[in-house]
Amino acid sequence: xxxxxxxxxxxxxxxxxxxxxTLILVVYKKPDAGVTLSDLSLTVVQHSAGLVGAGLxxxxxxxxxxxxxxxxxxxxxxxxxxxxxxxxxxxxRIQREELGDAIEDVNRRILEGQPNWRxxxxxxxxxxxxxxxxxxxxxxQVNVRFLKRVFTALCLLVAARWVGSSDILHRFYSLxxxxxxxxxxxxxxxxxxxxxxxxxxxxxxxxxxxxxxSLPKITxxxxxxxxxxxxxxxxxxxxxxxxxxxxxxxxDKVPSPPTVSIATTDTSPSPAAALTGDxxxxxxxxxxxxxxxxxxxxxGSSLGLMGVGR
Amino acid sequence: MGLLVDTKATLLQVLIEGxxxxxxxxxxxxxxxxxxxxxLEGRVYPALRELEAExxxxxxxxxxxxxxxxxxxxxxxxxxEGKRAAKxxxxxxxxxxxxxxSPFGGSI
Numbered sequence: 346x347x348x349x350x351x352x353x354x355x356x357x358x359x360x361x362x363x364x365x366x367t368l369i370l371v372v373y374k375k376p377d378a379g380v381t382l383s384d385l386s387l388t389v390v391q392h393s394a395g396l397v398g399a400g401l402x403x404x405x406x407x408x409x410x411x412x413x414x415x416x417x418x419x420x421x422x423x424x425x426x427x428x429x430x431x432x433x434x435x436x437x438r439i440q441r442e443e444l445g446d447a448i449e450d451v452n453r454r455i456l457e458g459q460p461n462w463r464x465x466x467x468x469x470x471x472x473x474x475x476x477x478x479x480x481x482x483x484x485x486q487v488n489v490r491f492l493k494r495v496f497t498a499l500c501l502l503v504a505a506r507w508v509g510s511s512d513i514l515h516r517f518y519s520l521x522x523x524x525x526x527x528x529x530x531x532x533x534x535x536x537x538x539x540x541x542x543x544x545x546x547x548x549x550x551x552x553x554x555x556x557x558x559s560l561p562k563i564t565x566x567x568x569x570x571x572x573x574x575x576x577x578x579x580x581x582x583x584x585x586x587x588x589x590x591x592x593x594x595x596x597d598k599v600p601s602p603p604t605v606s607i608a609t610t611d612t613s614p615s616p617a618a619a620l621t622g623d624x625x626x627x628x629x630x631x632x633x634x635x636x637x638x639x640x641x642x643x644x645g646s647s648l649g650l651m652g653v654g655r
Numbered sequence: 656m657g658l659l660v661d662t663k664a665t666l667l668q669v670l671i672e673g674x675x676x677x678x679x680x681x682x683x684x685x686x687x688x689x690x691x692x693x694x695l696e697g698r699v700y701p702a703l704r705e706l707e708a709e710x711x712x713x714x715x716x717x718x719x720x721x722x723x724x725x726x727x728x729x730x731x732x733x734x735x736e737g738k739r740a741a742k743x744x745x746x747x748x749x750x751x752x753x754x755x756x757s758p759f760g761g762s763i
Contacts, residue, residue: 448726
């Protein structure tokens with residue numbers, strides 16, 4: 346083998362190794378690996394099919410180059426060596442019978458003085474046919490039904506990995522165990538309940554606009570917004586160049602306080618209960634009619650902070 | 656285009672001559688048909704295994720050979736049932752290939 350050819354083969358080996366490593370990185374860490382690739386690679390890695398296609402194409406090109414370089418160089422004995430290495434991956438019967446016949450045929454061709462490329466093509470054909478025959482042989486030896494289930498399970502696991510759907514996992518479970526998939530026990534929908542914290546937050550925002558009568562009976566909660574009770578402790582000194590203005594324009598009309606009405610197990614059918622389920626039939630009939638008002642002005646207690654200087 | 660004949664039927668016919676191993680059986684078919692028929696080795700070995708599973712042929716391994724890298728040859732030969740099946744099949748093929756006679760005495 347010439348020096349140049351050796352260098353080309355070494356370069357191709359390193360390139361194929363780096364390419365395959367990059368593809369593996371892209372598959373498992375798509376966003377991170379994609380950043381460092383070129384624009385073309387970025388476009389390819391954004392699609393899984395394109396990524397697989399590029400990987401196959403790359404491997405095929407490298408394979409064709411390698412096989413071409415191998416066929417056109419070296420002696421026919423390397424074909425026998427290749428078949429001997431290939432025999433390590435085959436079942437005993439296949440490697441003794443079929444591969445033995447192929448090695449015998451290759452040795453006969455070498456003794457006849459046939460061209461090297463023909464001997465190597467014969468070796469490659471033997472590799473191909475023994476691979477096919479191995480699949481056929483294993484199919485007869487292993488339970489086909491078991492193989493089908495394993496293959497289906499692998500496909501579904503891959504699909505579930507990409508889709509992330511729990512339905513696929515349920516289907517996988519039912520296929521591999523022959524029983525109905527486990528489903529979560531159906532529970533009756535919980536009755537609408539009042540979230541005390543939510544009401545407390547609403548109360549803190551709009552404390553002034555709510556009356557005690559309209560509030561539901563809840564346990565006292567801590568205030569969310571800080572309130573300043575002592576106005577005298579605040580030191581507000583307006584400067585000359587900055588005239589502080591109140592940040593919120595007050596309107597003369599104070600909006601009417603929104604109502605919060607909670608009707609739980611009300612025996613008398615009300616219009617609201619008629620919409621959501623009447624309490625007479627046993628439904629909880631809980632209705633929360635509490636429109637969330639947008640804060641139109643700050644609360645009175647916080648005016649000491651904002652209305653300054655006037 | 657090669658002849659469209661079943662691989663198993665062909666192997667049964669060439670095994671009537673005597674036992675043989677895979678490579679030898681392929682060469683025998685090629686010789687008997689003057690190279691018209693060439694069995695693919697990817698089909699021969701699975702077909703031989705199927706014939707063995709059906710009880711029509713039996714196989715045994717000979718001693719290891721250096722030209723095979725120390726591997727033995729596996730020879731196949733017909734069983735009694737296989738011989739009957741091969742003869743019945745040969746008669747059927749001959750009848751199929753014989754031109755039909757017309758009611759007036761000549762061939763069609």
